[in-house]
Amino acid sequence: MTTVHEEFLELAAAAIDFELTPAERASLDAHLASCATCRRRVAAIEADQRAMFALPRLAPEPATSAALRARVGRRQRMPRSTVRTLAIAAALALLAVTALAVGAQIVRRLDRDRPDVTPTLAPDDLADIEPALLTSGATVDVIVTDLRVRTAPTVDDSKSAKLEPLLGRGTQLRIVGGPVNADGYDWYQVEAIGWPHRGWVAAADHDGSPWIQLPVASPAPAKLTAEQAALIVGLRPDAAIDCRPRRKKLPDRATVGVDCYVNAAVVTRIGLYGFPTARDAATTYLERLAAYGVAPRTGDCTARTEGDRAWQSGDGTKGAAADRVSSKGAADLVLGRIGCFHDENGTANVRVVCGTTSVGLLGRDDDLADVERWAWASTDGRPGSGAPPSICPTGT
């Protein structure tokens, strides 16, 4: 490969992640038009990009990746060679996110946006959404204290009988028909789950206050910035669950943080924090342990005793200052460490320093050994082997 060809190979590679200038684009296109070898290599580079996504041990599991993309509101992976593709993908991603956010509010919006007494359908901008959300089969919750069910969609007692009892707040209803607009209400035919009712209910009061609503399940997925997402690239799939931007204060020296609501048998939540240097991460780690009365190289988490040890080899030996951290006069501690303590609530906590990333694990109860074992789960690494606990994201 000659230098001139390599130059165009680099331009083609750059085009995957960045917009080329018009001059660069023109010069690349002109060269590719006349160089079959370069076209083949460029196609190979673009194929590398797609194949990289499928790498089992370098990228998160597909399910995790899909969740990650959903959380950060990103497009599916696809060629980014044209602006048009990008625009379509971005629009699709935006639609998906919007649909989630809108879902829980749709009943409220439909009614608020509709003039109270006008017996018409929803405004045009919502007409497309309505049938998809409150059609037969949808499950809704009663969100008022008492909801009347009637035999027909009208408040006219001569045409519709009141069913007893009234349905309480939280009762689940399955939509089986409707909506029918009558007497200024939108009526849906419903079956009350766990009740003998099958009848018609009005979806909202005249003022638009909803009486039934799609269940507010989990809040819309939080958007991660690229910097936050970088923290969980390579994180164990069983740990990269429901990860959200850190809301509470970051640990000292940390510049970025993510909390993952793992909800596993022994671990409820983990936090991942990024630091400028590994030494910063280790220093904050030691300070945290000291605050709970845990000194370096003491205790034994596997024996349910608060403590600290190095997972990295070379602890207790002299080394470059940048590779060692000091605590109370001891200046020979390696940076890769794991420790455990009980927090204010008596709950087991484990902390791990993985290079510039540190991981905090919050247990379900006071069992330090369970949480520590989870941090190491499914790896052969153990302190002394020099291998980090598996909870450390690959590449940290």
Add this chain to the structure above:
Amino acid sequence: MVRVESPESDVLEREGRSALEAAVAALPTDARTALLLSAEGFNGDEIAVAIGRTNAATRTLLTRARVRVRLALEGTGGAG
């Protein structure tokens, strides 16, 4: 068995995942993180923020990493 040919399957079959994996694993941490974020769909500007470098530096980093991976897979060196 009918199989759909694609550039990905071509790469995976001809060169094997392990070769690509090894090539990516051999990259410096920043370059590897940048490539994986890119594979996840993040664009160059976002990746630059994530790894704390300028756009220009990130473009150079990613470009060289891609070429280096490709050359490693083609067995023509270039890994230094």
